[in-house]
Amino acid sequence: MLSPYEKILFALLAAVSLYLASVTFRRMIGTIKRGQGRLAWDGLPGRLWTGVKALAGQNIMIRNRPLVSLAHTGIAWGFILYMAVNLVDVLEGLVTGFVFLEEGAAGQVYRLLVDLMTLAALAGMVALLIRRFIVKSTDLAVAPNVKLHPRAAGGIRRDSLIVGFFILGHVGFRLVGASFDIALHGPDPWQPVAALAAGLWSGLEPSVLTFGLHASWWIAIGLVLAFLPWFPFSKHAHLFMGPFNLMTAPGRTSPGALDALDFEDETIEQFGAGRITDLDRTHITDAFACIMCNRCQDACPAYATGKELSPAALEVNKRYHLRDHMNSLAAGGEDTEPLLGYTMSESALWACTACGACTEACPVGNEPLFDILAMRRNQVLMESAFPNELKGAFTGIERNGNPWQMAGDRMEWTESLDFKVPTVAEKPDYDVLFWVGCAGAFDPGARDTARAIATVLHRAGVDFAVLGNDESCTGDLARRAGNEYLFSIAAEGNIETLNAAGADQVGRKRIVTGCPHCLHTLGNEYGALGGRFEVLHHTQLIDELAKAGRLAMPGRDETRTTYHDPCYLGRHGGEYEAPRQALAAARPSLVEMARSRNRSFCCGAGGAQVWKEEEEGREAVSDNRFREARETGADTLAVGCPFCARMMNDANKRAGEPMRVRDIAEIVAESIRDDRE
Amino acid sequence: MNIIALVKQTPDTAQLSASMDGLKLSAEGGPRIVNPWDEYTLETAIQAREEHGGKVTALCLGPPEAAEALKTALAMGVDEAVLVSDPAMADGDSLTSARILVAAIRKIGAFDLIVGGRAAIDGNTAATAVQVAALLGVPLVSYVAELRNLDPSDRTLSAVRLLEKARETVTSRLPALITVVKEINEPRYPSLIGIRKAARANIPIWGCKDLSLDAAAVGAGASGVEWRTELPPVREAHIEMIDGGPEDAARTLVDRLMEEKVI
Ligand code: SF4
Ligand code: SF4
Numbered sequence: 001m002l003s004p005y006e007k008i009l010f011a012l013l014a015a016v017s018l019y020l021a022s023v024t025f026r027r028m029i030g031t032i033k034r035g036q037g038r039l040a041w042d043g044l045p046g047r048l049w050t051g052v053k054a055l056a057g058q059n060i061m062i063r064n065r066p067l068v069s070l071a072h073t074g075i076a077w078g079f080i081l082y083m084a085v086n087l088v089d090v091l092e093g094l095v096t097g098f099v100f101l102e103e104g105a106a107g108q109v110y111r112l113l114v115d116l117m118t119l120a121a122l123a124g125m126v127a128l129l130i131r132r133f134i135v136k137s138t139d140l141a142v143a144p145n146v147k148l149h150p151r152a153a154g155g156i157r158r159d160s161l162i163v164g165f166f167i168l169g170h171v172g173f174r175l176v177g178a179s180f181d182i183a184l185h186g187p188d189p190w191q192p193v194a195a196l197a198a199g200l201w202s203g204l205e206p207s208v209l210t211f212g213l214h215a216s217w218w219i220a221i222g223l224v225l226a227f228l229p230w231f232p233f234s235k236h237a238h239l240f241m242g243p244f245n246l247m248t249a250p251g252r253t254s255p256g257a258l259d260a261l262d263f264e265d266e267t268i269e270q271f272g273a274g275r276i277t278d279l280d281r282t283h284i285t286d287a288f289a290c291i292m293c294n295r296c297q298d299a300c301p302a303y304a305t306g307k308e309l310s311p312a313a314l315e316v317n318k319r320y321h322l323r324d325h326m327n328s329l330a331a332g333g334e335d336t337e338p339l340l341g342y343t344m345s346e347s348a349l350w351a352c353t354a355c356g357a358c359t360e361a362c363p364v365g366n367e368p369l370f371d372i373l374a375m376r377r378n379q380v381l382m383e384s385a386f387p388n389e390l391k392g393a394f395t396g397i398e399r400n401g402n403p404w405q406m407a408g409d410r411m412e413w414t415e416s417l418d419f420k421v422p423t424v425a426e427k428p429d430y431d432v433l434f435w436v437g438c439a440g441a442f443d444p445g446a447r448d449t450a451r452a453i454a455t456v457l458h459r460a461g462v463d464f465a466v467l468g469n470d471e472s473c474t475g476d477l478a479r480r481a482g483n484e485y486l487f488s489i490a491a492e493g494n495i496e497t498l499n500a501a502g503a504d505q506v507g508r509k510r511i512v513t514g515c516p517h518c519l520h521t522l523g524n525e526y527g528a529l530g531g532r533f534e535v536l537h538h539t540q541l542i543d544e545l546a547k548a549g550r551l552a553m554p555g556r557d558e559t560r561t562t563y564h565d566p567c568y569l570g571r572h573g574g575e576y577e578a579p580r581q582a583l584a585a586a587r588p589s590l591v592e593m594a595r596s597r598n599r600s601f602c603c604g605a606g607g608a609q610v611w612k613e614e615e616e617g618r619e620a621v622s623d624n625r626f627r628e629a630r631e632t633g634a635d636t637l638a639v640g641c642p643f644c645a646r647m648m649n650d651a652n653k654r655a656g657e658p659m660r661v662r663d664i665a666e667i668v669a670e671s672i673r674d675d676r677e
Numbered sequence: 678m679n680i681i682a683l684v685k686q687t688p689d690t691a692q693l694s695a696s697m698d699g700l701k702l703s704a705e706g707g708p709r710i711v712n713p714w715d716e717y718t719l720e721t722a723i724q725a726r727e728e729h730g731g732k733v734t735a736l737c738l739g740p741p742e743a744a745e746a747l748k749t750a751l752a753m754g755v756d757e758a759v760l761v762s763d764p765a766m767a768d769g770d771s772l773t774s775a776r777i778l779v780a781a782i783r784k785i786g787a788f789d790l791i792v793g794g795r796a797a798i799d800g801n802t803a804a805t806a807v808q809v810a811a812l813l814g815v816p817l818v819s820y821v822a823e824l825r826n827l828d829p830s831d832r833t834l835s836a837v838r839l840l841e842k843a844r845e846t847v848t849s850r851l852p853a854l855i856t857v858v859k860e861i862n863e864p865r866y867p868s869l870i871g872i873r874k875a876a877r878a879n880i881p882i883w884g885c886k887d888l889s890l891d892a893a894a895v896g897a898g899a900s901g902v903e904w905r906t907e908l909p910p911v912r913e914a915h916i917e918m919i920d921g922g923p924e925d926a927a928r929t930l931v932d933r934l935m936e937e938k939v940i
Contacts, residue, residue, distance in 0.1 A: 263869075271869055381869035391866050399689055399708050485869050 002093045006214070010094070013225050020229035028232035028288060030330030031322055035281035037259075039248040051247040055080060058363075065139070065295070068131065071124040078121025078171060079239065085114055085174065086224055093217055108190040115178070115191040121171045129164045132157070139294055143303070146310045147345050149320035156235065156292050156316070163236045170223045177216030184209045233323055238291045242364035245289035249365050250282055254524040254572045256356045258373060261484050272377025272482065275335050276321060279374060286366040287318035296358035296368055301602040301625075302351040306618025309348035311358035311368030317343045318371070340375050349375055350387050351615040354480045354607030355567040360598050376482025390481050393611040397490055401472035402438035403611060410469045413440065413447040419458050423468040424501040430465035432457065432541070433503045435522065437515035438473050439642035445649060446514070446642035452669035453514050453538045459672050460550040462541075464512075470497050474521040481608035488529070491521070495531035498522075503533050511535045514665065516568035516641045517606070524572070537569055539579035539640050539664050546585040546668075553586055553671045561587045561667070562634035564625065564648065565600035566641035579640050583664050586671040591632040601625050605643035626651035629659065636660045638667060678731030678829045681782060682722040682755060683793040683806060685712040686739050686746035711746045714794025716753075716864035717857045721824065722792045723754045724862065729829050732756045734785055738766065738777055744880050751875035752867030759785065763884035768897035771800070775808035777895055780888040782813065789829055791854040795820055803856075810854040818847050822860040 002010065032039075041047065058073045088100045101107030131137050140156075142148050149155075179197035182188050184206060187195055201209060231237050259280075261271055273279045290312075297303050297312040321342055325335055340349055349372060358368045379385050396405035413436070414421040424430065434457065440450035457464045475490030503509050511533050513519050523535035545551050563583055569575050576597045583590060595601040604614065604621030614620055626648055629637045637652070637659050639645045648661045689708045711719075722733045735750035735758040737743050747758035761781050769777070782788065791813075793806035803819075810817035822839035825846070835848040839858050867875070885892045893899065917933070919926045934940045 266873070269870070380866075384866050384868040384871070386866070388863055394866060399710065485872070 001096065001217070002214070006218075007094055010090075010221075013222070017225035017228050021231070024229045024232045027326050027330040028237075031326050032281050032284045032288070034277045034329050034332075035279050035284040036277075037280045037282070039281050039285065040250045041248065042251075047247040050249075051243040054243045054246045054364075068128070068139075071127040071131075074117075074120035074124030075128070075167060076239075078117040078124070079167065081114065081117045082121070082171065082174070086221065089174070089217065090221060093221070111188065111190040112192075115175075115193045118171055118175050119193050121167065122175070125164055125167045125171075129161075129168075132160055132164075139298065140292075142294070142297070142310055142313050142316075143306070145306070145308050146303070146313045147308065147317065147343070147348065148313050149317045149342065152313075152316050152320050155320065159235050163234060166223055166227050166236075170220050170227075173216045173220040173223075177213055177220060180209050180213040180216060184213065232288070232326070235290070235292050235319075238289050238364055241285065241289040242291065245282070245285050246365040248282060248285065250280075253527060254520060254574070255359050255367075256354060256369060256520070256568075256572045257524045257528075258370070258479060258484075260488065260528050261377070263485060263488060270378075271381040271484065272379070273339055273371065273374035274378040274382060275337065276318065276339055277329070277335055278339070278378070279371060283367060283371055283374070284318075284322070286364075286368070286371075287315055287322055289364040290315040290319055290366055291364060292316050292319075293363070295361045295363065296366070299357035299361040299599070301353055301355055301357065301604065301621045302348075302615070302617070304601070305604075305621050305624050307348065307351035307615050308345045308617075309351040309615075311366075311372075314343050314368050314371060315366055339371075340379065343371070343375075346385075347615045349379070350612065351609075351617070352607050353567070353602045353604060353609050353621065355602035356571040357567075357599070357602065360571050373480065373482065376480075377484050378482070380482035381485060386482065387612045389612040390483075390608060393477055393481075393608070394483055394486055397473045397475060397478055397486055402442060403473060403477055404438065404442050406442045408442065410436065410441040410471055411466075413450050414454070414466075417451055417454060421454050422465045424465045424470070425468075427463070427465040428502065430463050431509065432462050432464040433498075433501065433509060433511045434464050434466045435511050435513040435515075435518055435535075436466055436471060437513055437518045437642065439646075440514050441471070443642055443646065445645055449514050449642060449645065449663040449665050452663065452665040453512075455669045456538075456542055456545070456551065456665060456672065457512075460545045462545070462550075467497060467501060470501070472497070474518050476517040476521045477608045477611055479521070479525070480606065481611070491526055491529050491531070494522075495526055495529060498531060498533060504531070506532060506534045509534075512538055512541045514538045514642065514663070516566040516573060517643065520568045520572050537573065537575060537578070537640065539569075539582040540575060542582040542665065542668055543578040543585070546582060551585065551668070551672060553668070557587045557671060558589050559587055559636055560589050560591055560632075560634040561636040561638050562591045562593055562629050562632040563596070563638045563640075563664075564593070564603065564629060564644055565596055566639070566644050567600065567602050567606055569640055570600050571598055579638075579664055582668060583638055586668045587636075587638075591634045593628050593632055595628065601628065603639075603641075603644040603647040605641075605647045610643050610646065620651070622647040622651040623654065626655060626659075630655070634659070636662055636667070638662060638664050640664050678725065678729045678790065679786070679788045680722045680725055680731060680733045681785060681788050681791045682715075682718050682733055682735045682750065683778065683791065683809070684715045684718065684735050684737045684746055684750055685794075685797045685799075686710070686737065686743040687712045687797055687799040709742060709745065711749045712794055712797045712799075714796060714798065714857070714859070715746075716794075717859055717861055718792045718794045719750050719753050719755060720862045720864040721821075721855075721857050722790075723865070725790065725792075725824070725827055726756075729827065731789075731829075734759060736778065736781055736785070737761065738774055738781075740767070741882070744882075747880050748875045748878070749867065751878050751880075752871040753865055754867075754871060758878065758880045760880050760882045761884075761888070762882050763892070763895075765885055765892035766895045768900070769895055770900035770902040771802045771804040772808055772901065773895045773899050774805050775812055777888065777890065778805070778809050779812045780890055781883060782809070784883065784888060789832075789851050790827070790834070791815070791852070793854065793856045795856050795858050806854060806856045813854070816849045816853040817855075818849050818853060819856045821855045821857045824855070824861065 058076055092098055101110050175194055178191055178194035182195055182198040183201040270278055294312045297310045300311055302309040352372045393403035396403045400407055436450050439446035472493055473490055475487035479487035503511055519535055519537050603625055637648055645663055652659050652661050686709050689710045726733045733755040735747055735755040737747050738761045741762055744760050747760055751758050761777055796803035818836050820838045821836040823837035826835040832851040838845045838847055919929050
């Protein structure tokens with residue numbers, strides 16, 4: 001199709017474009033390589049499949065914003081198809097007489113597909129541009145109290161506009177070209193959209209049509225050549241960095257399981273992330289993958305309640321910083337600007353509840369939570385600059401083995417029971433080790449839950465024992481607050497205790513705990529430090545016992561009950577069913593909150609929040625969640641975590657006690673008691 | 678500025694147990710901690726150094742295990758630490774302790790400021806620092822809640838003392854000894870880098886010989902005071918349930934509280 005001169009021009013432009021693209025792409029890769037650790041590449045076939053699925057499936061997005069995602073899917077599929085189409089078009093342009101798939105059935109299907117996907121991409125793009133620039137959807141804005149790179153707000157708009165026009169121009173002129181082709185060579189029923197457009201050109205001279213065909217080809221392909229080197233600087237890079245990020249996702253035992261730090265190696269002098277190059281490579285990749293869609297921000301309890309934190313702003317700020325420093329970083333230059341500062345304020349850093357909603361919501365597998373915890377590590381381990389209230393909790397774990405700094409007896413909670421709770425020393429042949437947790441041992445409300453759990457186990461005839469005063473804080477709060485050193489000491493101590501108690505005999509002995517935070521550290525995080533145990537949440541065991549017919553429950557209590565998924569049982573533990581089933585055994589009428597299961601909204605306690613004052617904002621996270629629970633019209637708010645219980649109880653009190661807040665274990669225990677009477 | 682911080686290691690009084698041998702420091706019987714008041718001592722000394730430069734030396738008298746307290750001091754950020762320890766020094770009263778500390782301070786050398794805590798939570802005499810000041814012949818400013826003006830060039834300081842019902846601003850010349858109360862600052866939590874530095878540090882131990890002290894002049898034998906402590910203090914408590922409707926119950930409660938002279 002192209003003339004010899006055009007072919008030479010194309011070759012030249014393509015060479016320049018590819019050269020420039022190789023420079024900018026190498027810079028982006030060089031920048032990612034400045035991060036710590038390695039990207040995960042083990043099990044490559046599986047990872048490639050993940051990437052393909054992500055590209056083709058577009059699934060996570062559909063879950064969160066259906067209409068927008070539909071528009072996006074149109075663009076994405078259209079664009080993916082266009083990668084092949086561009087190759088075909090270039091070949092058809094360069095090789096005289098070459099027509100891809102010719103006139104056969106395959107060619108017809110191909111042309112129809114391209115024609116329709118062109119329409120889908122154009123329609124999707126127009127819809128998204130209208131949303132951003134005309135409707136000005138608030139989904140895309142960031143609250144003014146959140147730190148945002150000075151150029152980001154304008155930059156994202158400009159970027160989106162450029163990308164929008166690039167896609168419209170590229171895809172649109174491909175369509176225009178096809179329409180000229182039809183006008184020149186006769187109708188093609190397999191390209192209905194292009195055929196429709198061809199009607200515009202009726203009556204034009206063949207020479208004008210030929211010029212139009214060539215001009216369209218040049219605009220469609222030229223835009224790609226022009227755009228290619230700019231990719232790494234634009235948010236459009238998510239097109240491939242998104243799937244790349246999902247493909248290289250580190251295999252974690254839970255979405256929030258942190259990597260341990262090496263304290264033995266004396267040559268390591270940086271703990272946590274003080275500068276951007278202290279982040280793991282996968283978290284630098286996050287910034288390049290980010291679509292700046294704010295889905296994580298929508299899900300974030302800190303943001304929703306007016307704190308200075310937005311996980312989206314964090315990724316955007318990282319990205320803009322990288323963009324400004326990509327040349328020097330890729331060349332090995334040092335970046336001395338503290339990460340905490342340009343990415344977020346101190347208040348934002350300490351507002352995170354480590355709930356994991358951001359990682360759950362992100363369509364490209366970003367983990368803003370990990371950056372936050374890496375920065376907290378730097379603040380605690382390097383700078384010793386953190387909210388003062390946490391010091392008491394740290395000291396408590398260090399000296400008393402519990403964050404409350406309680407010196408008391410860890411068996412006191414058993415005294416009011418009408419049966420004896422044996423310790424491991426008294427009953428070494430136990431089947432189930434009941435890990436009571438510091439809350440269960442010392443918090444008055446959680447003691448009721450601990451007693452309820454013990455009662456259920458006792459009634460069901462489970463052979464269980466507790467560690468008593470050998471039990472010590474798992475260190476969850478220390479880890480979530482950035483004090484990895486204290487966590488490692490706590491973990492080592494507990495692993496030793498548990499191993500000595502025989503709890504490491506997986507398959508023969510199991511641990512059950514009433515606290516999802518203990519569940520997560522013991523079950524998902526101690527493994528990396530050498531502690532391998534089979535750990536259950538109490539609702540999982542109760543569910544199992546109920547199904548095995550070991551709990552005689554009337555199940556007639558029709559009190560309307562709603563259930564709050566604890567972040568560390570749900571998102572981090574992957575368990576949504578067992579607590580509902582356990583609850584249903586006692587109370588069949590469950591009313592769900594709007595935000596439930598993997599979209600559950602945090603109670604506000606996690607991430608060490610319960611040990612400090614809540615950061616400045618519009619409202620308390622717990623009040624927000626409690627309001628939602630109330631709106632269900634349920635009488636009881638069922639919980640499965642002592643910290644959720646505490647937050648919801650406090651919110652309930654502030655609201656004048658309209659509800660009853662109860663742990664599932666308590667509800668079940670009450671209903672067993674009813675049955676016996 | 679040369680600053681000396683007086684630090685003591687004490688039992689964790691939050692965790693007293695009957696297994697402790699009195700309040701004496703020993704390896705057994707509950708965790709040992711930096712005397713909580715001395716955390717403020719260390720923070721004061723470190724902040725003064727951060728502002729005026731110089732060096733902070735932490736000085737501790739105690740058994741060999743007390744080196745742990747000095748490790749904490751080093752982790753927080755003092756420059757040097759000295760442990761004074763000798764079996765002959767054991768079980769002394771505050772005056773013999775003060776004599777030993779003074780000998781150690783003289784050995785450390787010239788100083789501009791000595792900081793101590795308001796008391797040690799175990800003995801709770803609040804006397805040792807006072808006696809150190811007296812023996813050294815330097816001014817004492819006790820119960821300091823705020824260090825307003827520390828001026829090494831002018832060789833003065835001005836401090837706010839916290840009294841029972843008042844605050845008092847005092848100026849003094851340097852060198853001086855101050856004791857601090859918890860209102861003065863918020864002690865820092867040692868960073869990991871600090872902890873590692875502390876773990877590598879070599880803490881010298883000075884005994885009677887190093888300080889040219891006569892063993893007979895220190896320790897229990899030379900003390901004018903002898904004491905016995907019983908642990909844990911026995912608390913008498915009993916629970917009484919008040920029956921009846923809210924009004925009756927309230928009335929009974931008020932009567933009982935007045936009877937017990939609570940109100
Ligand atoms: S973990 Fe939760 S609180 Fe923290 S940034 Fe993510 S969504 Fe927000
Ligand atoms: S981190 Fe993920 S969810 Fe958040 S703005 Fe970026 S792409 Fe969207």
